[in-house]
Amino acid sequence: MVIKNYDYLNIEKKWQQKWFDAKINIASRKKQKKFFIHFAYPGVSGYLHVGHMRGFTYCDIISRYKRMKGYDVLFPAGFHASGIPSVGFAKKVERNDKETIELLKKNGCTDDFIKKLVDPKKVVNYFSGVYVNNYWKKFGFFIDYTRLMNTISEGYKRFIEWQFHKLNEKNLLVQKPHFAPFCPNCGPVAVDKSETDVSKGGSAEILDFTIIKFKLKDGTILPAATLRPETIFGVTNMWVHPDIEYQKVKINNEVWICSKECIEKLTYQFETVEILMEKIPGKELIGKTCVVPEINRDVPILSGVFADPTIATGIVMSVPAHAPYDWIALVESKKEIQPIKIIDVKGFGNNPAKEACDQLNITSQTETKKLDEATDIVYKKEFHTGVLNDNTGKYSGLQISEIKDAVKNDLISKKLAATMKEFSEDVICRCKEKVVIKRIPDQWFIKYSDEALTRKSKDYAETMNIFPQEYKSEIPKILDWFDDRAAIRKGSWLGTPFPFKKDWIIEPISDSTLYPAYYILSNYVNQGKISAKEMTDKFFDYIFLGLGTAKNKIWENIKVDFDYWYPVDINLGGKEHKTVHFPVYVMNHVAILPREKRPKGLFVHWWVTQQGREKISKSKGGAEPILEAATTYGVDAMRLYYAHVGSPFVDVEWNSDIVTKYKNRIANIWKLIQQLSGKEDAANENLDNWLISTLNRRIQKIDDAFENYDLRVASNEIFYECQKDIQWYMKRRGGNKKLIEKFISTWITLMTPVTPHLAEELWHQNNDSFISNETYPKFKPNEISEKDEVGEYLLSEVTDDVNEILKVTKITPKKIHIYVSPAWKREIFRKALEMADENRLNIGLIMKDIMSDPNKKAIVKEVSQFVGKLPGEIKKLSDSDRNRYLVTLKEADFLENAKDYLKKVFSCDIEVYSADDKDIYDPAYKVRFAIPLRPAIYIE
RNA sequence: GCAGGGGUAGCCAAGCUAGGUCAACGGCGACAGACUCAAGAUCUGUUCCUGUAGAGGUUCGAGAGUUCAAAUCUCUUCCCCUGCACCA
Known part of the structure; x- marks a missing residue:
């Protein structure tokens, strides 16, 4: 394998050692120009994976670029040790979780050491060390390690x-009641997708039910739970399960009848809950009536087997015009009850619920899947486009979307309703207990809803550099929404x-x-x-x-x-921080620090995912471990991979084949640079100027890209385009030793922020200093040679055209004749361009002008044909094309010089003519097609 | 619910803010050739369709519109995805 030529493992190790020995990563005040960048520090929860390195690597690349641009760079790092991650990890060790123990052993931990990790603080210490030594230093990050810190x-x-x-x-800071997940055994738990605390139900949502108090004749309350309180106006009856035993409970001096399961939940959510021992079978309730609050309508209580005791109160109010479940149950009950329609909505007639059921062919309460779908359809439609009708009293004419909370709040204020929170699915704690939602009466909050703070933060965010642009426009909305x-x-x-x-x-x-x-x-x-x-x-x-x-x-x-x-110039973090860390980061700075100390920039990057878009999860082992990947591919290859594989603002799928390609490319560039050689006396003015000119264009583009943190464009130019340029130069038989050396040293300087180890190794073949301390190449306008750029462009056009002809005609060329444009066409073209620039392109004027020259009389027909096409052609030109035509280039001379090259490429004889010459060989009369920068071609 | 992102050729993915340089950057894959004992790597070329002269045709989720001109702007529509609610 070629790779063995490039011994990246030792090379990486060597330079890391030398850098850190020389302490060049330590920030100090010297240059009166500073740049402060950091990444959102990681939580300490276990080994990291290749996905995490994406953002870290961006930070290092940017910071290395900035230091080469003459800034004092502060790039610190720390550990977010607070919260549950390390506690969770310690708990896993404590309960001898097999996976966790194996993972630790695989990473070289001894049994004795593992025992110590039952202490969360030890977990923090251990992993802090792993992150620093096995990840960050291994990747050559110029983090100022003297500033490491953690939050505990x-x-x-x-x-x-x-x-x-x-x-x-x-x-x-404000205090008010709050509802939060709570395990009766373990206390507060986190319900989240990574399921640190819970063994089931990590993606449960907290639903906010409105409990509407229907009164029975004897004054007891039949509390029906609903997510759609506004439908109270359409209630025609109640549903209770015939085979369930309900129970009485006293809540704030009211007696409620609800399921046992409900009472259990209520004890966590209401201040005074007194469980009464009196039980009431559902059957006993059936047949009675109760009163709909606010409307004071008497409605019957019917038997409904879909009334689930585990959901909310276990009592359901029936709105058969708008709830498919209610409609079907009503049909099945065979009762003569007329649905009451309360919402007018486009696309539905007199009974949306019935229509949705008919549409899906639903005939029974047991078809829950279809019923859920029907419910969803009706609900969405009504929520977004529905208008309450005359049956809804003072709400009539209003849209559901704007009225929802109003009905609820109105009922609550009249004490006709209450609220109850519930998970959308069962949530089970690690201890196997069911997680409930508990009311915390005096929770402290940070008041991010504060109007002045929100406004000031939004105003301030307006002035920040925020990447990507989309996030910049999103952030004011997030700040508004942030509660x-x-x-x-x-x-x-x-x-x-x-x-x-x-x-x-x-x-x-x-x-x-x-x-x-x-x-x-x-x-x-x-x-x-x-x-x-x-x-x-x-x-x-x-x-x-x-x-x-x-x-x-x-x-x-x-x-x-x-x-x-x-202040901080760039705070860089993954997209998970968009609505979490970044808003509070901005708001706290605005709240506490003066304007000149508030953060200047945010950079949000997306993730590296597993194949199939699945998030790599720390808890589930994830993709390739970092150390393993670093060994397999090399650190520079991975750095280049992160920088180049995609926009920072999309998720990329980890794919080892692709990373291998980057590994090969690194080895390839290394090899190429070893092989490049030239001679002292091999100058070729045109070609040499072209290479220098092109290199400067690259520098300009790379610098622009870096300034905008567009690492992808920058690395594409550095690792792909620059390589193409030097290969083209060699292919064109360039061989100027001095120039090649200059190109290489500039090139590797350009590479340094992205692949520092490779660059350092190459640099030291001729230098003693660290390239990491060199100044980044600057764009030099005086090294631009438009003439030679146009020349190479012409050459590539000619090559392309010849190839195209060969492809279509399938002939094997014996000789290729090239005819460059006559001078008069060039003149006219330029004139037309100038006129077009001033917006006064006038064909008649041009013709008249030309015809004043007696020499042109003979070719009047050709001239008029050419001129006639000009306006269309010119319109199509881009700016760079336009500039090309304005450059004076002797096309015939240039192509004559490149003849050897063309001969080699096409393996045949080449002849170059100027259309202005007399007695040219042109059996097919091709010369008339020659226009500026587009010579005519005839192939034999 | 609230807030947001996206649909581009076999795949991944640029472009879209400032419409023309876009048959559409780049990478991967595939095909052919070179090198090699071979494989790998590397290099060259091709890779929407048609075409014996450098050309033409049809494309950028779907439909409609604005414009001399639309992947890019507007509207409608379908489909995916993400974040938040004591994980961080």
């Missing part, structure tokens, strides 16, 4: 306390204790909003220059807000650092 250190906790004191001063966030929780989670309520801990999103500021002082903390004890509110006030005075020199230094580095 004492210093960080002081910092978060300070932050919450500030929020409180600004009245951005108060429950900021603390109770339970065994890692994090900072909440200063205003004992035993509660600040939750992980809320403790990660201002954190880049902490990177400014984490190196001082790590070096023991300042202790957590010293980090009081006064300290942070002084450093971050400039309030008060410095207690000592260290404080002063930190403050200078803060003022130098802050």
Whole structure:
């Protein structure tokens, strides 16, 4: 294999060692020009996978580019240790989870060591080390490792306390009731797709049922739960299950009848719940009547087997005109009850529910799948286009979408209804207990709904650099939508204790909003220059807000650092942060820090997924482990892969074949550069100028791309286009030694941010310094040679045309005759272009002008034909085409010089003529087709 | 529910904000040739259809519209996907 020529494993190791020994990754103030970039720090939850490296790699590439552009770069990193991930991991170790233990062993952990990982803090320490040594350093990242920090250190906790004191001063902390998932055994649990806490139901949604209080004759309440409170106007009857035993319960001095399952749930959601022992079989209720609140209509209670005791209250109100389930049950009950239509909606007649059932051929309550579908159809249609009709009193004429909450709130305020939260599916805790939703009466929130804060944040976001553009336009809407966030929780989670309520801990999103500021002082903390004890509110006030005075020199230094580095120029994170971390990051900065310290840019990248678009999941093992991949493909190959495989703003599927291609390309470039050689005296003016000119165009494009963080375009130019250029040069028999050397050194400098190890290795074949410290190539306008660019363009056009002719005619050429345009055509063309530029293209004028030349009289017919086509041609030209025609190039001379090349390519004789010459060989009279930059061709 | 993203040739994926340079960048795959004992790698060419002279035809989810001109703008429609609600 060719690869063995390029020993990437040792080369990577060697340069990493030298870089870090030389400490070139450590940020310092020198150049009066700074760039602060960081990625959203990872949670500490286990081994990472190749997907995570995408964003990290972007950061390193950008930071390396910036340092080569003359910036002091601060690229710190840390660990988000708060919350449950590490606790979850420790729990897995504790319960001897087979997969987890195996994974640890596979990664070289001993049994003794594994035992220690039942402590979440040990988990944090262990994985922090893994991330740094096995991932980040292995990838050559110029992270300033002296600033590593995590969110459960004492210093960080002081910092978060300070932050919450500030929020409180600004009245951005509020207390109100909240509903949250809760396990009766384990306390608060997280219901999320990765299922850290739960063994089932990770993707459950929390539904908000309205409980409408229907009154029985004796005053007890039959609470019907619904997601569509506005349909109360269409209620014709009630459904209870005939075979279920309902039970009485006293809630805030009212007696309710509902299912046992419901009572269990209610105890978590209402303040005073007194379970009464009296049981009532469903059968007993059937046949009675009750009163619809607000409307005061008497309706019968009927038997409905679809009334599920596990869903909400187990009591269902019946709206047969709009609910397919109710309609079918009514039909089956054979009762003479007229549906009441309350919503007019396009596409439906007098009974939408019936029509939907008919459409799907539903005949029984047991056809739940079809019924769900029918319900969905009716509901969606009614929600978006439905209008309430005269049966709905004061709501008549209004749209469902605008009225929904109004009906509900109205009923609640009149005490005719209540609400109840419920999961859309069963959620089972790791301990096998059923997870419920519990009301927390006095939860603390960060008040992100605050109008002034929202407005200021939106205004500020307007001024930020946000990538991609789509996210920039999305973010004001997100800020509007972003509601108060429950900021603390109770339970065994890692994090900072909440200063205003004992035993509660600040939750992980809320403790990660201002954190880049902490990177400014984490190196001082790590070096023991300042202790957590010293980090009081006064300290942070002084450093971050400039309030008060410095207690000592260290404080002063930190403050200078803060003022130098802050704000953050780019915060880079995956798309999962779009509606979570980034909004609070912006809002907290706006709330607490002055304008000049607020973040300047956001960069959101999408994911690397498994094949089939499945998210690579940490908990499920994921795709290739990082170390393994780094060994298989090489780090530079992976860096190039991330940068080049797709736009940062789409998900890419991990595919080892494709990564292998990048590996080959790296080896290939390495090999190519070894082989490139030239001679001292092999200059070829046209071709050499072309190479220099083209290289400068590349530099310009690459630099533009990097400035816009378009790593894909930049790396495409560097690793593909530049290679094509030098190969074209060689193919065209270029051989200028000095020039080739210059090209190579520029080329590898261009590569450095993306494939630093490769670049460093190549650079050191001729240099002693680190290429990582070199200045990035600059575009030099004076090295542009349009003439030679046009020449090569002409040559490629001619080659293409000849190929096309050969393809169609299938002849084997013996000799190719090329006729370049006559001078007069060129003149006219230029004239026409100039006129078109000034918007006064006039054919008549051109003709007249030409005909004033007596020499042209003889070819008047040809001239008029040519001129006639001009306006159409010119209209079609792009700017770059247009410029090409304005350059003066002696086409015949140029092609004459390139004859050897053409001979070689087509393996036959080549003859070049100018149409202006006399007595040219042209048996097929092709010469008349010759136009500027498009010579006529005749092949024998 | 709320907020958003997307449908481009066999596949992945640019382009779409500023309509013409777009038969549509690039990569992968496929085919042919070169190199090689061979495989791999690499290099060259082809890869929507038609075509014995550099051309023409039909394409960018579907339908309609604006325009001299639309993958790009507008409207309608179908289909996928993501985020959020004490995971981070």
